[in-house]
Amino acid sequence: MNTTTCSRNEFNLESKSTIGVEFATRSIQVEGKTVKAQIWDTAGQERYRAITSAYYRGAVGALLVYDIAKHVTYENVERWLKELRDHADQNIVIMLVGNKSDLRHLRAVPTDEAKIYAEKNQLSFIETSALDSTNVEAAFTNILTEIYKSVSNKHVGSDRQGYGGGSGTIIPTPPTEPPKKQCCNS
Amino acid sequence: MVTPPKIDFADAIQDSPKFRATISQHTIYFNRLESRLNEILRHINQMIDQSKNYVQTFYKLTVSVNQLCDESFSDNPLATKTFEALSDAYGHTLTLLKTYYEHSNIVIYQKLSGFIKNELQKVVEARAHFDNMSQSMDEALIKNASGSRQKPADAADGRNALTAVGACFAHTTLDYVAQINIAHAHKDHMILEALWTFVRESSAFFSKGHATFDEWTAADNGYVADTIHTFASKSKLVERKMQDVHSLVPKEMFQHPSGMPIDADVMMEGYLYKRSSNAFKTWNRRWFQIKENKLLYSHRSNDVEPSTVMEENLMLCLVRPAPPNIDRVGCFELVTPTRSHLLQADSESLCNDWMRALQRTILALHESDNGFINSSRGSATVPSTSKTETDLNKNRSLSDPIDSSSPRSTSSNTSTINQENNGKLSTFEQIRRVEGNEKCADCGSASPKWVSINIGVILCIECSGVHRSLGVQMSKVRSLTMDSIDGELKDVLLALGNNRVNSIFLKYLPETDIIPPPANETSTRQVREAWIKAKYVEKRFAKNTKAKISINKSASYKDVLDAWSADLSMPLPTIPTKRLSSCGSDTALDLVGESEVLKDDWKHVKESCENGNILGLLEAFSQGFDLNAHHEGTTALHIATKHGHTGTVEFLLLNGAKINMLDEKLNTALHLAAQEGHTLQVCQLLKRGADGNLTNVDSKTPLDIAMEGTHADIVTLFRVTIMRNEFNDYNNPMDETVDVVISDIANRAANEKLNKSE
Numbered sequence: 016m017n018t019t020t021c022s023r024n025e026f027n028l029e030s031k032s033t034i035g036v037e038f039a040t041r042s043i044q045v046e047g048k049t050v051k052a053q054i055w056d057t058a059g060q061e062r063y064r065a066i067t068s069a070y071y072r073g074a075v076g077a078l079l080v081y082d083i084a085k086h087v088t089y090e091n092v093e094r095w096l097k098e099l100r101d102h103a104d105q106n107i108v109i110m111l112v113g114n115k116s117d118l119r120h121l122r123a124v125p126t127d128e129a130k131i132y133a134e135k136n137q138l139s140f141i142e143t144s145a146l147d148s149t150n151v152e153a154a155f156t157n158i159l160t161e162i163y164k165s166v167s168n169k170h171v172g173s174d175r176q177g178y179g180g181g182s183g184t185i186i187p188t189p190p191t192e193p194p195k196k197q198c199c200n201s
Numbered sequence: 202m203v204t205p206p207k208i209d210f211a212d213a214i215q216d217s218p219k220f221r222a223t224i225s226q227h228t229i230y231f232n233r234l235e236s237r238l239n240e241i242l243r244h245i246n247q248m249i250d251q252s253k254n255y256v257q258t259f260y261k262l263t264v265s266v267n268q269l270c271d272e273s274f275s276d277n278p279l280a281t282k283t284f285e286a287l288s289d290a291y292g293h294t295l296t297l298l299k300t301y302y303e304h305s306n307i308v309i310y311q312k313l314s315g316f317i318k319n320e321l322q323k324v325v326e327a328r329a330h331f332d333n334m335s336q337s338m339d340e341a342l343i344k345n346a347s348g349s350r351q352k353p354a355d356a357a358d359g360r361n362a363l364t365a366v367g368a369c370f371a372h373t374t375l376d377y378v379a380q381i382n383i384a385h386a387h388k389d390h391m392i393l394e395a396l397w398t399f400v401r402e403s404s405a406f407f408s409k410g411h412a413t414f415d416e417w418t419a420a421d422n423g424y425v426a427d428t429i430h431t432f433a434s435k436s437k438l439v440e441r442k443m444q445d446v447h448s449l450v451p452k453e454m455f456q457h458p459s460g461m462p463i464d465a466d467v468m469m470e471g472y473l474y475k476r477s478s479n480a481f482k483t484w485n486r487r488w489f490q491i492k493e494n495k496l497l498y499s500h501r502s503n504d505v506e507p508s509t510v511m512e513e514n515l516m517l518c519l520v521r522p523a524p525p526n527i528d529r530v531g532c533f534e535l536v537t538p539t540r541s542h543l544l545q546a547d548s549e550s551l552c553n554d555w556m557r558a559l560q561r562t563i564l565a566l567h568e569s570d571n572g573f574i575n576s577s578r579g580s581a582t583v584p585s586t587s588k589t590e591t592d593l594n595k596n597r598s599l600s601d602p603i604d605s606s607s608p609r610s611t612s613s614n615t616s617t618i619n620q621e622n623n624g625k626l627s628t629f630e631q632i633r634r635v636e637g638n639e640k641c642a643d644c645g646s647a648s649p650k651w652v653s654i655n656i657g658v659i660l661c662i663e664c665s666g667v668h669r670s671l672g673v674q675m676s677k678v679r680s681l682t683m684d685s686i687d688g689e690l691k692d693v694l695l696a697l698g699n700n701r702v703n704s705i706f707l708k709y710l711p712e713t714d715i716i717p718p719p720a721n722e723t724s725t726r727q728v729r730e731a732w733i734k735a736k737y738v739e740k741r742f743a744k745n746t747k748a749k750i751s752i753n754k755s756a757s758y759k760d761v762l763d764a765w766s767a768d769l770s771m772p773l774p775t776i777p778t779k780r781l782s783s784c785g786s787d788t789a790l791d792l793v794g795e796s797e798v799l800k801d802d803w804k805h806v807k808e809s810c811e812n813g814n815i816l817g818l819l820e821a822f823s824q825g826f827d828l829n830a831h832h833e834g835t836t837a838l839h840i841a842t843k844h845g846h847t848g849t850v851e852f853l854l855l856n857g858a859k860i861n862m863l864d865e866k867l868n869t870a871l872h873l874a875a876q877e878g879h880t881l882q883v884c885q886l887l888k889r890g891a892d893g894n895l896t897n898v899d900s901k902t903p904l905d906i907a908m909e910g911t912h913a914d915i916v917t918l919f920r921v922t923i924m925r926n927e928f929n930d931y932n933n934p935m936d937e938t939v940d941v942v943i944s945d946i947a948n949r950a951a952n953e954k955l956n957k958s959e
Contacts (some may be wrong), residue, residue: 034908035916036942038924051933053928069945073479106481166480179947 036070043156046161050075051157071102076162078154079114083142084121089113089129096136108165110139112160117144204385205230214371216335227381228328234388235321238313245310249873252302259298263291283428286421293413294512303404311394320391327373327380336368336371341366350729370391406472466791467492469558474545475511478937484529484545489555490514491562491753516566516683520559532623545604628691629681632659637700643667643733644720650681654690655855657697657819663726675738677855688951689885692848693855696815705820708782710742743823803832810837810853813846818853828858834865842870842886845954850886860891867897873917875903878912880950884943887922916948 022199037056042049057070079095081088087110092111101111110134113124133140139157205226212220214286215526247823345363348356402441418604462470468491474484475498489507494515497508510516512535523532523543531552546552632638632652641649642658651665652658655678660668660678668676679686686694717731724732735741802821809817822828828837838858841849850870854860871891874882883903892904900939904923907915925939 034911034913038920040927053924069938070942072941073935075480104477104479104481104483108481111758162480 029056041155041159043059043159045160046162050163052155052162068102071099071107072104074103074107075166076108076110076158077103078110078112078116078158079138081124081125082115083113084115084118086123088125092132105164108158108162110141110161112154113140113142114145116142116149117146152194205219208381210375210378213374213378216338217369217375224377224381231321231324231384235317238317238392240319245306245313249302249306249310252298252306256295256299256302259295259305263288263295266291279428283425286297286417286425290414290417292412293417297410297413301402301406305399305406305822307398308402309395311393311400316388317394320387324380324384327377328861331373331377334370338366338370350636362732369470374876390597413427428506436662446689459679462490464490464492469555472547472550472556473498473555476543476545478540491543491558494562494566511535512541514685515559516564518559518563520556520563522556553598573915577883598879609840628686632681632686632694632698634690635698635700637703638698639698642699642703644722644729645726646722652679652680652694653677653680653839653851654694657694657815657852658699658702661722664720664733665727667726667729668737670730671734671738674857687888688947689847689851690855693815693852696848696852697819701816702819705743705816705823706736706740707742709745740823740825744825803830806834806837807840810840810849811844812842812844813841813849815849818849822856828853829862831864836864838862838869838870839864839873842879842882843873844879845882847881847885848881855888860886860889862897863897866899867895869897870902871895871901872897872901872906875907875912875915876910878907878910878915879917880912880914881947881954883907883915883918884947884950887918893919893922914950920948 023038039054039056041052041054043052043056044050055070055074060164077099079092079099082091083089096109099107113126129142132138141150141154141157143149144155151174208220208227214221241280242857245437254855266284267288267858270281270288274280274284290503314331341359341363345356345359348359389693410564424806462468470488470490472486473489474488475487475489477483477485486501488501489511490497490499494513495510496515496518498511499506499508517538519536521536523534523545529545530545531549533546533552533556535544544555546555626634636651638659640647640660641664643660643664646661646809647661648665649659649660649661653660653662653665653668655677659681669678717735718728720729722733802824805817807815808820809821818828818942830836836858838850838853838860839862863869864873868876869891871883871886872895874886898900901909904916904919921939921942927935928935
């Protein structure tokens with residue numbers, strides 16, 4: 016396990032790329048180890064082209080972000096979730112993120128509705144505000160921890176004990192419309 | 202109802218109560234007749250409507266029947282023929298029915314309603330007339346009766362009027378009676394005739410139908426019945442065979458390979474578990490095939506998707522048992538030059554079968570020495586397919602016993618296999634087919650398998666050795682079979698080739714007294730060396746030494762070269778080698794003024810770059826043109842990039858063009874590619890190590906320019922590259938994903954370009 020620090024330790028959900036894929040990196044401490052994550056923000060892509068399924072391939076986690084003030088972005092979650100289930104690894108950790116929780120007066124998606132949906136689909140769920148930084152940190156820490164645990168379980172499960180599926184590792188965390196992430200806990 | 206008694210004319214003229222009683226009976230009779238007839242007409246009307254619907258539905262039925270035949274039985278000629286006969290019968294029936302319904306009902310309707318309109322209506326009208334007259338008559342009688350004796354004139358008037366009205370009334374009455382009698386007389390034959398027309402139409406319909414089906418049956422001659430019987434007995438056969446189908450299940454399921462692949466090109470196929478390369482290391486079950494020199498896999502899904510290529514060229518791979526830390530049964534490892542795949546079979550023996558099959562394939566590839574089994578198989582296609590054909594038939598007899606063993610399906614199979622062979626020529630095969638490439642460019646030996654990628658000539662192994670000794674700045678040698686040749690390089694090699702390149706390097710070859718003597722297949726190394734150096738290093742036969750005497754720099758350059766080549770122990774500094782790192786900071790160095798090449802040469806180079814004329818560039822290059830020279834504020838590389846000629850750009854880079862060179866606006870080639878939205882070129886330049894961080898005169902990087910132009914794919918390419926460099930030290934687990942993303946984008950761009958040019 017190496018302890019690298021990444022140059023950009025800030026990831027701001029608000030600073031959406033207008034086009035193309037964007038990257039950010041994030042490091043967190045889990046069980047005394049430093050985990051460095053590489054985050055692929057693909058939000059800009061679909062506006063221009065279909066996302067290539069290659070984006071999903073190496074991902075170990077996904078943040079599916081919708082705007083709590085725009086119901087249509089929440090409706091799209093269904094489609095993104097299907098994409099992920101179709102193309103990504105079956106063990107991918109997905110987290111549903113309702114962003115812009117600061118826009119309380121404009122809320123179009125009730126928290127409870129999203130929460131129930133997340134439970135039904137085995138996603139974890141959180142509401143964030145990139146504007147006032149509420150829960151952004153928590154969102155990343157949660158999903159990274161979950162991924163870290165899942166991957167460490169996996170390693171034990173698949174290489175030493177015969178069958179891969181062993182340790183029931185689908186602990187979905189919410190998926191993200193834009194960002195995708197990869198965690199390298201090498 | 203009884204027909205009322207006949208009307209007595211005397212009674213009628215007297216207008217006796219008996220007469221009145223009789224005509225009222227007649228009126229009732231006619232009313233009843235009319236309402237009965239109307240009822241009949243209503244029924245006929247309904248029949249007309251319903252028969253219209255019936256005919257329409259029948260028509261739809263025949264259409265559906267025909268569609269059924271086309272969709273589901275079109276590949277079965279026997280069934281199709283039977284279908285046609287039956288459909289014919291349906292069609293006849295429909296035509297007959299249509300004519301019958303349209304005629305019969307309408308005729309009877311017209312006749313009956315005509316009777317009502319003409320005859321009964323007249324009776325009604327006559328009755329109305331009669332009633333009017335009867336009233337007038339009554340008035341005349343009253344007037345006459347009340348005539349006073351004192352007024353004989355009035356009484357006379359009354360009498361006269363009575364006489365006149367009486368006469369008129371008598372006539373009207375007789376008219377009325379006449380009309381009644383006529384109606385009675387007409388009714389019998391008209392109604393009967395109407396009903397008879399219907400019967401006649403029906404009789405005609407049935408006899409026509411009889412005739413039609415007599416004809417049809419004669420034509421059919423039991424064919425349909427026979428066919429149905431044949432199919433029925435075949436279906437029994439299938440039933441019986443399907444009972445035996447379970448015997449196909451091998452005794453030890455998943456222990457051994459289950460039969461030969463149906464596709465002749467597939468060496469082995471079956472399910473394997475594949476360990477994913479991401480951090481989860483999930484084991485996924487996929488359908489694998491060893492096909493030609495590739496290892497392919499695909500998902501088990503309902504959609505037919507093209508297989509993913511796991512390894513492009515098995516020749517470069519190694520198979521071995523999985524390392525001991527993999528604690529799963531039946532695992533093996535496929536090691537490639539860049540990574541290793543872990544695969545798992547369902548049993549140890551299956552695992553051994555797979556390893557043996559892979560090893561055999563790799564061995565065969567090495568032995569055939571082509572890196573391409575198919576070309577050797579190509580000639581053997583006929584026997585190999587015919588052998589599998591028998592396998593095929595064996596299989597088919599079970600899987601498709603209904604197929605009436607028509608030769609059509611088998612022959613079409615063979616032809617598709619051949620077509621595929623032609624359509625998907627390997628890169629090697631395509632390059633080998635370029636003019637002159639069947640022989641070594643320098644000595645003429647057959648079947649050369651090496652290539653100098655910057656000069657574009659195909660070489661035998663001996664000559665390639667000499668080329669290698671010249672140093673990479675002079676000639677970059679690759680194997681056609683063992684090195685991978687990417688799309689850009691392929692463009693270059695297809696544009697050049699031995700004949701075309703020799704036409705440049707041997708343009709002024711004297712007819713006699715060639716010094717040094719040209720090499721041939723049996724030449725010694727020394728002879729080859731002398732020949733190849735004279736040809737490419739000195740370019741002795743490329744220049745018209747008599748005509749062109751050196752005012753230009755290249756001539757003096759050549760002198761230097763000659764001097765160098767005289768002393769072979771020294772390296773040959775023919776072309777400045779590319780300096781990746783220096784050009785970013787050292788712009789002043791790159792921006793040195795125009796070299797003194799003749800304007801004509803520059804014009805020629807410029808045009809070649811604009812038109813993607815690689816051969817033209819090679820020619821200029823052979824004349825000593827400096828590919829890095831600046832002219833009119835730009836360079837060859839910039840022009841070629843701007844015009845989107847990937848092959849040309851590749852050629853320039855291979856021959857020493859500096860990838861990070863700047864034009865007068867301090868743009869690199871990458872800036873221009875980003876500006877023009879040439880996705881393929883961006884891929885290419887990045888692959889060749891272009892620096893994406895340089896800023897131009899407006900302080901913009903190529904990424905800035907791509908964002909301004911909203912070229913999403915290019916932006917992604919730049920960002921992915923930046924990210925990859927950033928992560929490079931950490932053994933980036935996303936490396937493979939990055940590769941796939943880049944190649945996806947490149948493929949998409951290549952396809953778009955292809956579509957556009959078509």
